[in-house]
Amino acid sequence: MLQDIEVLFKIRRFDPDVDTMSRFESFPVQVKGMMTVLDGLLQVFEEQDSTLSFRFACREGVCGSCAMFINGSYRLACQTQIRELKTPEISVNPLPHLKVIKDLVVDLDPFFNKIEQVMPYLETLTAPPETEQVQTQAERKLINEVIDCILCGSCYSACPVVWFNKEYLGPAALTKAYRFVADSRDGLSPERLNQVSHEDGIWRCHTVFNCVEACPKNIQPADAIEKLRKKTISRRLKFWK
Amino acid sequence: MENTTREERFTEFWPGDQYADVWPKHYKAGMWMWLFHRITGLIIITYGIIHLGETALASIPGTGEDVFNWFYRVVGLHPFIQFLDIIIMTCLLYHGFNGLRIVLMDFWGIGTRKHKLLFYVLMGTGGIIWVLALNHTLPYIIHRSLW
Numbered sequence: 407m408l409q410d411i412e413v414l415f416k417i418r419r420f421d422p423d424v425d426t427m428s429r430f431e432s433f434p435v436q437v438k439g440m441m442t443v444l445d446g447l448l449q450v451f452e453e454q455d456s457t458l459s460f461r462f463a464c465r466e467g468v469c470g471s472c473a474m475f476i477n478g479s480y481r482l483a484c485q486t487q488i489r490e491l492k493t494p495e496i497s498v499n500p501l502p503h504l505k506v507i508k509d510l511v512v513d514l515d516p517f518f519n520k521i522e523q524v525m526p527y528l529e530t531l532t533a534p535p536e537t538e539q540v541q542t543q544a545e546r547k548l549i550n551e552v553i554d555c556i557l558c559g560s561c562y563s564a565c566p567v568v569w570f571n572k573e574y575l576g577p578a579a580l581t582k583a584y585r586f587v588a589d590s591r592d593g594l595s596p597e598r599l600n601q602v603s604h605e606d607g608i609w610r611c612h613t614v615f616n617c618v619e620a621c622p623k624n625i626q627p628a629d630a631i632e633k634l635r636k637k638t639i640s641r642r643l644k645f646w647k
Numbered sequence: 648m649e650n651t652t653r654e655e656r657f658t659e660f661w662p663g664d665q666y667a668d669v670w671p672k673h674y675k676a677g678m679w680m681w682l683f684h685r686i687t688g689l690i691i692i693t694y695g696i697i698h699l700g701e702t703a704l705a706s707i708p709g710t711g712e713d714v715f716n717w718f719y720r721v722v723g724l725h726p727f728i729q730f731l732d733i734i735i736m737t738c739l740l741y742h743g744f745n746g747l748r749i750v751l752m753d754f755w756g757i758g759t760r761k762h763k764l765l766f767y768v769l770m771g772t773g774g775i776i777w778v779l780a781l782n783h784t785l786p787y788i789i790h791r792s793l794w
Contacts, residue, residue, distance in 0.1 A: 418665060428665055478673045499667040506665065564668065566678065613752055615677030615762060629759040636756045 411437045413488055415446055416497045417458065420506050428506065430497075431455075437488050443496065444472055444483040447510075460510035470558030473622065474510055475499035480560040480620035501563040517562045520575050524583040524602060531593030545590040552585040552630055554623045561617035561627050573606040577617035577627035580608060584630035587637065596641070603638045676763055684745050687738040694735050726792035733788075736780060744773040 415435050420428035433454050435446040444462055451458050461471040465484045472483040476498055477491055488496065504512035530539070561577040562568055568576050575583075583602045586592045602608050608631050617627040640646050667673075674682070701723075705715035722728055748765050751757040758765035 418667075420665075475667050478668075480668075497667075499665060502666050502668045566681075569666075569669075612681055613677070613749060613759075613762070614681045616675060619675040619677065626760060628762075632752055632756050632759045635753060639754070 408439055408489075411489075413437055413446070413493075414495045415450060416495055417447075417450070417510070418497075418499045419458075419509050421457075421508055435488075441488050442484050443474075443476055443481070443486045443488060443491075443498065446488055446496070447483060447498070458510075459508040467622065468556060470556030473501055473558035473560045473563075475502055475563075480564055480622070482558060482622045485622060501559055503563050503569050504559070512559075514559050516572065517559045517576065517578065518557075520562075520579040521557065521582055523575065524579045524586075525594065525598065526582045526586070528586065528589065528592055529594045530591060539591045541590055548588045548590075549585055551625055552581050552588070554625055555581060555585070556623060558622060560620040560622060564616040564620035566614055566616060567610055567612055571606065571610065574610045575602065575607050577611075577631065580611070580634060581625060581627040581630040584634050587634065599634070599638050599641060602634060608634045608638065676766075680745060680766060683741060684749075687742040690735070690738045691742055694738075724791060726788065729788045729791065733781065733784070737777060740773040740777055741770075744769040 413435050415433045416430050417433065418428050419425070419431045433450045435441075435449055437446070441449075442465075444465060447458070447460055447462075451460075460474075460483070462484060463469040463471045467482050467485040470482070473480065474483050475481075476483065476486055477493060477496055480501070483498075498510065500506050500510045500512045504514065504517070507513050555578065557578065559578065561581075565574075565577055567574050580602060583598050587595045587598050592598075611628070611631045613628055613632070615628050618629075621627065701718060702715070704718060705711055707714065745766070748758065748762065748769055751765065752759050752762065
C-alpha cells in the first residue's frame with residue numbers, strides 16, 4: 407500500500423478579464439495511490455478552486471487535450487504520474503508560445519490551421535473498392551509510428567523555429583503530411599510533396615530535435631521531415647537516390 | 648481590454664504570453680547542438696573576416712609586406728592570440744563535424760533516429776583530431792610564450 411503524500415501544485419494562472427500578467431498559484435494536493443497530474447488538477451478544481459480552467463477529455467492519452475508544460479517537460483497531464491516526478495513541488499504551465507485563453511487553456515487555432523494546410527485526409531485516385539483497401543504488412547509498417555499522432559500540440563509548442571517564425575508549418579503538420587505520403591493507399595503524394603516543399607515547409611526545419619523530445623507518443627517528427635526531404639530531393643533530382 | 652475581440656487582442660502583446668521553455672535549464676541535447684552550431688558559425692565567420700583583412704595587408708604595394716610581417720610578429724605570435732587560435736580550431740572542428748551530421752541527415756537520412764549516437768561518434772573523431780593538433784601546436788605556443 408502506497409503512503410499518501412502531499413505535493414504542492416504551482417499552477418500558472420491567467421484570467422484575461424482580471425489579470426494584467428500571468429501568475430503562479432500554489433495548491434496543496436493529497437496524493438492517494440497512483441494519481442496522475444490530471445487527477446491532481448481535478449482535485450484542485452473540485453475541492454479548492456473551481457475557477458481553474460484546463461482541457462481534458464479521455465484521461466488515457468488518446469485525445470491529446472491535456473498537453474501541458476509540467477516540471478520543465480512537455481507532457482500529457484493524464485499520462486504523468488505525480489509520484490514518478492519525484493518532486494515536492496510540481497509546476498504546471500500551459501503549452502508555451504501559444505496564446506493563453508485562460509489558465510491552462512491555450513489557443514490551438516494556428517496549430518490546427520497548419521494541419522489543415524497539408525490536407526490531412528486520405529485521397530484515392532481510383533473509385534473506392536467494394537470491400538476494404540488492402541495494405542500489406544510491410545506497407546502498414548511504414549506508417550505504424552506516425553499514425554499514432556494525437557494532435558496534442560506539444561511538438562509545435564516545443565519547436566524553436568515556430569517560436570520565431572509563425573509561418574512555419576511545424577512538426578505536427580509535416581508529420582501528418584508524411585503520414586499520407588507514405589500511405590500506399592493515398593494517390594496525392596506528388597501534390598502533397600509540392601505543398602510542403604517551400605521555405606516555410608520542410609526546408610525550414612533546423613533539426614533541433616525538440617519535437618522528438620517533446621512528443622508524448624514517442625513519434626519522431628524530425629525523422630518524418632527528413633524522409634519528406636529525401637523524397638522531395640529524389641523526385642526533383644532523378645539521379646539522387 | 649474591454650470592447651475588443653479575442654482576435655484583435657491576440658495580434659498585440661498578450662499579457663498571458665508565457666515562454667517557460669526558453670530558459671537554458673530546459674534545453675535538451677539537440678537544442679544545445681543547434682545553439683553551439685550557430686555560435687561557432689558566428690565565431691568562424693568573424694575570424695574569417697579578420698583573417699582575410701590581415702592577409703590582404705600583404706598585397707598592398709610598397710610597404711604592405713613589411714606591415715604584414717610586423718602585424719604577424721607582434722599580434723599573430725602573441726600568446727593570447729595563439730590561445731585564441733586553439734579556440735578557433737575547436738570551433739572549426741565542432742562546426743565541421745556537426746555540419747557533417749546535418750548533411751548526413753538532410754541528404755541521405757542517415758542517423759535521424761539515432762542523432763545523438765551519430766553526434767557522439769563524430770565528436771569523438773573531432774576530439775581525436777583536436778588532441779593530435781594540440782599535441783602538434785602546443786609545444787610551439789608554450790615555447791614562444793616562455794621566450
